Amino acid sequence: MRVAIAGGSSPTLGSSIVSALLATEGRYTPVILSRKSKTPREKESHTQHGEVETRCVDYQSHASLVLALSDVAAVISVLLIPGPDWVTAQVNLLHAAEAAGCQRFAPSEFALTSWAHTMVDLLDVKNTVWNTVRASVDKGKIDAARFPCGMFMNYLGIGCPESKRTDALAGFQEGPFLVHLDSNPPWVEVPVQSDNTMPNITMTDIRDIGKFIVAALDMKEPWGGRELGMAGDTLSFEKLINICQRYIGRPIEVRRVKEDELQARLSALPRDQVIPRMECQLAIVCSRGGSVVPSTLKLSASHPTTVGEYMRFYW
Ligand SMILES: NC(=O)c1ccc[n+]([C@@H]2O[C@H](COP(=O)([O-])OP(=O)(O)OC[C@H]3O[C@@H](n4cnc5c(N)ncnc54)[C@H](OP(=O)(O)O)[C@@H]3O)[C@@H](O)[C@H]2O)c1
Incomplete structure (x- = not known):
């Protein structure tokens, strides 16, 4: 099962999730979505993961995202984009995942609960993204969850x-x-x-977050639009x-x-x-x-x- 990690080039959550997926020895295959093809430095950092495919995407282009997700089962976003593009990029990613037939989607949460985010300007945009994701779950277009980790x-x-x-x-x-x-x-x-x-x-620990993602992917029952805490x-x-x-x-x-x-x-x-x-x-x-x-x-x-x-x- 291919799992796309949007922003998976990051040395923190990206690296954690890629490593945990690789540790499943073929059950899950990570694919990194990035704005850029690999630079020499990134190539070097990815050798520690063996060969992991990076697909270059434009988060403003539906066609580019659908193409990158055509053979992907689940999309995990760890994007962090300053300003309003954080919402549009992830909503575009969601709609592309639906169009490409992906089964599961997780927006870039990895902080506190939705209630806590309502009290923090910079994090409340996660709720804006989630409202759109939740609407897609309710319409049966995709399965999704949000993952708070403290x-x-x-x-x-x-x-x-x-x-x-x-x-x-x-x-x-x-x-x-x-x-x-x-x-x-x-x-x-x-x-x-x-x-x-x-x-x-x-x-x-950042390194446990990838392992929790694997535990979530292993779930047989639908994520069902729930907040699945990783503590x-x-x-x-x-x-x-x-x-x-x-x-x-x-x-x-x-x-x-x-x-x-x-x-x-x-x-x-x-x-x-x-x-x-x-x-x-x-x-x-x-x-x-x-x-x-x-x-x-x-x-x-x-x-x-x-x-x-x-x-x-x-x-
Ligand atoms: N719980 C905590 O203590 C804690 C602390 C920090 C962060 N977080 C959360 O963790 C998540 C990831 O944060 P992070 O600090 O790990 O992120 P990050 O490394 O700063 O960025 C993640 C990825 O986002 C992509 N990106 C950056 N700018 C972009 C842009 N303008 N357009 C499109 N893509 C862009 C980059 O991928 P490419 O360059 O490959 O495209 C980058 O590798 C966020 O949801 C954040 O809120 C939680």
């Missing part, structure tokens, strides 16, 4: 010993968020709930801080912040500060208990990496 666990690798860092980050290149183990002193911002308790948070580990901020402290071997400064302080911080941020605004809105989501995703999908051969295992291994 925060990438690989944020915890930022600042780990140099010798383990490449492995720990698994291609992840963003800066720290909430957990600042690379600072001196290390600190964690905890968005406390209205009753002053620390919330729970779900974290998933690597769900734990309280107290426990997260204790584990981090144990493995980094230094005390962590805990900075508690309440929702009204976060709202004041958000009001002071200009509209064009899109990433700081997203981080602030995500912290508000945490303070409302929205940083947990349900553990719906299970891995058959192994358990997903826990925060304790991740920290013990990389720190």
Whole structure:
């Protein structure tokens, strides 16, 4: 069964999903959809996966997408496109998947639940895409699901010993968020709930996400327009801080912040500060208990990496 990964050239989710599909030894064959034919550097990075076919597509061209999907059973999007093109590219991909006769479609989610996304400007566009996908499911045009995974666990690798860092980050290149183990002193911002308790948070290692995708593809029953959560580990901020402290071997400064302080911080941020605004809105989501995703999908051969295992291994 051929599985197309739109944006599969990415060293994070793309690499994770391609590796997991290849590990099924022929049950699933990954095909990468990319805007470009392979550059020499990309060719090099794909040799670690063996020969994986890359199909060059134009996300604005229905014909180009239908042609690329003609022999594909499932389409998984891991696209990240700044601005409104993120919606149009994925809606075009959906309609091409329907026209090409693909059975399953997953838009680029891999964050929190739809409810949480309504509170984050940059992520609410995922709901816009989903409304269209959901309408197609309801009309019987295609089967589809959305896959929330919580925060990438690989944020915890930022600042780990140099010798383990490449492995720990698994291609992840963003800066720290909430957990600042690379600072001196290390600190964690905890968005406390209205009753002053620390919330729970779900974290998933990027490399487990591909394995969860295989578990979803293995499902015999329809995805049925459901939100199928991938939860690597769900734990309280107290426990997260204790584990981090144990493995980094230094005390962590805990900075508690309440929702009204976060709202004041958000009001002071200009509209064009899109990433700081997203981080602030995500912290508000945490303070409302929205940083947990349900553990719906299970891995058959192994358990997903826990925060304790991740920290013990990389720190
Ligand atoms: N849960 C978390 O903690 C967390 C953190 C970060 C991201 N995410 C989510 O993970 C998903 C993937 O994010 P990412 O950071 O891995 O993505 P990324 O690597 O920045 O981009 C993925 C792919 O999108 C394609 N792309 C980029 N710009 C494009 C454009 N203008 N038009 C068409 N295609 C374009 C690229 O493929 P080609 O160049 O090959 O076409 C690229 O490899 C997103 O849904 C994001 O919200 C979650």
